[in-house]
Amino acid sequence: MNGRSAQRLAKLQEALASGGTLHLRDAAELCDVSEMTIRRDLTTQPTAMTLLGGRLVMANYPGVTPIYDLTEQQASHYQAKYRLCQRVLAFIEEGDTLFIDCGSTLIPLLSQLSHFRELTVVTYALNVANAVAALPNMRLVLLGGLFYAASQSFGSDNMAAAIERLGINKALISAAGVDLERGVSCFHFHEVAPKQAAIATAMQRLLVVDASKFGVVRPAYFAALDDFDVVVTDEEGAPQLLEGHGRDVPAVTVA
Amino acid sequence: MNGRSAQRLAKLQEALASGGTLHLRDAAELCDVSEMTIRRDLTTQPTAMTLLGGRLVMANYPGVTPIYDLTEQQASHYQAKYRLCQRVLAFIEEGDTLFIDCGSTLIPLLSQLSHFRELTVVTYALNVANAVAALPNMRLVLLGGLFYAASQSFGSDNMAAAIERLGINKALISAAGVDLERGVSCFHFHEVAPKQAAIATAMQRLLVVDASKFGVVRPAYFAALDDFDVVVTDEEGAPQLLEGHGRDVPAVTVA
């Protein structure tokens, strides 16, 4: 433990507080020590900063997502979601007005939508909106309200009414749990109203879920399985969906 | 221009959307191309990502905005905005419900808000929402609608009504033009309703504009200068604001 060490780090953190990066050489100059000393400070002392390619950046800031490397597992998990969304893509047509649910499942779909010339996306999720906003030739309608960080989505008392006013063509719904008998559920209660409204108003309803969701029940039920026209799932999910059921299961597409 | 380039970048951006970094080698593997291709994508196409020490990071991620490659002019311009926002900060109190306007002027304010324990932010701008969503202890209300990419904001026919339902304490309004006689203007017509509604309902109204906005007129007028209680501007803006006027000018704060 060294008082100067801590003092230098505090100074640097202050410099970075407004965001940005500081090259190690500049950090050293700022503190009037050698680069090696800054390096040692960073490894010796606990700090909210990290060194990335010779540059100092803020990480682990209270509440701010820390800088970390995506693990291979995370990357491959993303690949699976990507394949699922490739399947969903087959259902989308030029001119559609899509309702896109919150969560991470449908995110990989969005960049694929840039192929279409005329598409409207309706969502109540911030991450979905950001992905769509980055695309050209896309009409985006975000249903606002109070922000729920856990699901990156918004909730408001008149969201259902707002959704029913829109001419939604296809509803792409995701879920946190699918139980063949009990129904389809999610974590957060504020998601129930928009999901149900989208299911009620859309002309075609797709449930997009990977295998891990089957047999799971989450706090908030929002639909029965046969409320959907199509279920898109992966190789592992399909058998679970079909077994012990055969009558009122929607069409199934496997990624 | 290359469609695949854009598609790859979109895919990577999605993978990084929830934060973190992705090593170039993993990014190349994910897209099934060579590292060189990803490098070229990044330099060829406009993107929100940047390469930092061989790792791909979201450039607009809180704390990772790379300022080192900005021109000095840009850096100083940002510094000016930052100072302006520092002044605005003095008007904000614990427990406030703030209306925050769209544009880039007020963005540097947002990261400073993390010092407060209890704050509500109301906005109709996507970039503002993203900055606030990254902060802890913050209540965020986003007014949704149809997305306008040029101003990164939303517009809807009932936005004014939605704003007037909220208990907004202080309205922080920015503008593209301030003419001492003709009034305050912005570029986009859909911004007029929310700005006016916020001005109408807020208990305190602050106009935040740097010197470059004075004497400029933009397509859409939305207020008179004396609709505001305070004008926050910089050293160069203050004299322009005061000259030839003296009666109905609001209090002026200089950054």
Next chain:
DNA sequence: CACTAAATGTTATAATTTTAACATTCACGC
């Protein structure tokens, strides 16, 4: 089906960053 141009891959090289080892300086008690 050959031709062309764009896109991508490969390789070698340059530049940068990281690490390790050792030298030097500084603070402080005796």
Next chain:
DNA sequence: GCGTGAATGTTAAAATTATAACATTTAGTG
């Protein structure tokens, strides 16, 4: 002042990342 250990600086080598040049593949065209 001297000795001691911590802190810092310096240097060289290793590892990593970036760049440039050229080879190869691919997509589109006549």
